[in-house]
Amino acid sequence: MSELSIAIEGALHSADLVQASNDVKDLVCSELNKVDPKVDIHRTEYFNHTFVPDIILDWNDGIQREVFLRFLEPDLMSEDLERIGVDGPIVFDIGESSRSTEYSSDSPAPSVLERFGNVMMTNSEATADIRPERATNVIMNLVTANVLKSGRGEYLENDVRELLSTAQAGFDGVEALNSESVAAAIRLVEQRFDAGFEVRIERFLQLLWWANGGQSEAFPLSSLDDLTLDPNDTEDFLRSVLRGDYAINSPSFWSRLADRVSFDLLVGTGPISRSNNLELLMKHLSRRIKLSHASMDVVARQFPPDDEWHWSISDKFLTFSGADLRCQFTPLGNRFSQRHGEGVPITLREAKARSNEIRIEGAELHESMRLVMLTRLEADGADASLDSLSSLTSGFDDDDLVKRIMVRARESEITVDFDRMLLSSNPDSPVFTLANLAFTVLAAVKPDDLPGLILALDLDS
């Protein structure tokens, strides 16, 4: 018997009826919480009532599901479902431990469940293996995390075992491009989940298939037209991948995926605070996504100190942070319209030191009481030795203050604003370039000085 069945049996040994029913309900609620940690679980005041559910599950997205606790008796199940089955509830059999030995629960009434296609039937023996946090890949995670929300039909011990092994084989199948195991996984999901979830899983398998290098025409059993991806599906897929605890250690997977991910798609998955998979994706994406704006802020150090450099997504910003620095990226300059006085102009001496080896197109200086705008002449470009800030500002005092410098980075010109601690690029530049300039010029941090920063920016890749 499972731990849950044993615990229920213990609860039913109480001499007090109310205590027994409360304890059993507590045990089931706790189990449901383990099966789906994201669902809100509401108890009703009723226990084993003919008409009123014992528990309401609420995913706070408009979807609720009723749970009826039952000491299941197959002969009575049809009559019971006539009363409660219309809304597609979960019938949770708590009778495993108290059932007399001559009664077998192996197959309560498949034909009855067929008539009530939206009902899910499970018991205290079956749920112990449904644990999303144990999932080792995105498909297993999705399947286990959606059993309560989208599960249909019988989920007895063997059914759960079969589901888990088939889902694992399905994931292995997309990695190995084995269409047979992918097809088997899709067929099983079709039987065990509602249609909406089945399509979602199929989309995920298709995306994984594609990201692993598979040809779309070789993907099996597709109920979908083609690989023209619905942005919502892709965002949903990406969110699941980035929020999952499992790492996908396949560079080609991330490289192919990065080809498909736009900034909007990426930030749509947020908030994401810590994710190994986001780090893996950004290794490829930071050189491909081009954006126009980056800000740099000094932030209060957390306690305990969090010096590890990492990417995160929140409030529609892509953020790279570590130590006491935070660099935020966006294509929308107006997101920074309120920034004033975050930084202070630096001396020309300091600006020269920070911009060493960077081609400078222009600068804005405070000289005495006047603002001076310096721009490189077209003709200067012929002589590389004149690229530096030193050559542009020759004759100015090193103690003059620099408000802005304009940097040439390939085809883009990037304005570095020391007052606002802000970079603006025209046309857009890769996030990687913006990040390097922001750290080097705005924050005066060279990646070499912080090995963690080098690793996170993946300078050698």
Place this chain on the structure above:
Amino acid sequence: MRAKVWLEKTGRVDVNFTQYEVAGADFMTFENVEGGRFSFDMAGQLHIDSGKTQFFAEIKNVTSEANQGVLYKEYLAKCYRTSVVTGMPHNFVWLTWHPFSQTSWTKLCAVDELKAAVEFHKSKYVDTDEVDEELCEKIASRLWLIVISDRQEELSMSNQMFGELKKALVLGIPR
């Protein structure tokens, strides 16, 4: 199941457990003074005007008198024994589909009838010299003797209507 459905459709009763669901459960099974065990068919809670209270029920799904007169007397003694063992005078429901003991029908829940039944079964259900009269009075006031018929079952809210209504009331969700 018919009894459970009918009782719960009154809106006043929650049948939490039936004997076939939790055979031998401690909260539904009691020991008589001879060491034998007896149990009720159902247990749960009554929502009466003074609040929720626990009940035990004996169900007779019969089409004739079926010796109910004799069985009822022993049931009364069991009610007494249960109240002594648990230390609480619970409510007790006898629900039948056929009337019995018609000549004494109006007295079947009277305290004298109860005392007489307990005295009659004293050797099996009473472990004191005297029957506790005060307890008998409390138990008698908590006896529910109900006869229903097929037609009466039919002449109640449909399952669908009651289900919708109850859910809306309990869950506060317009359905």
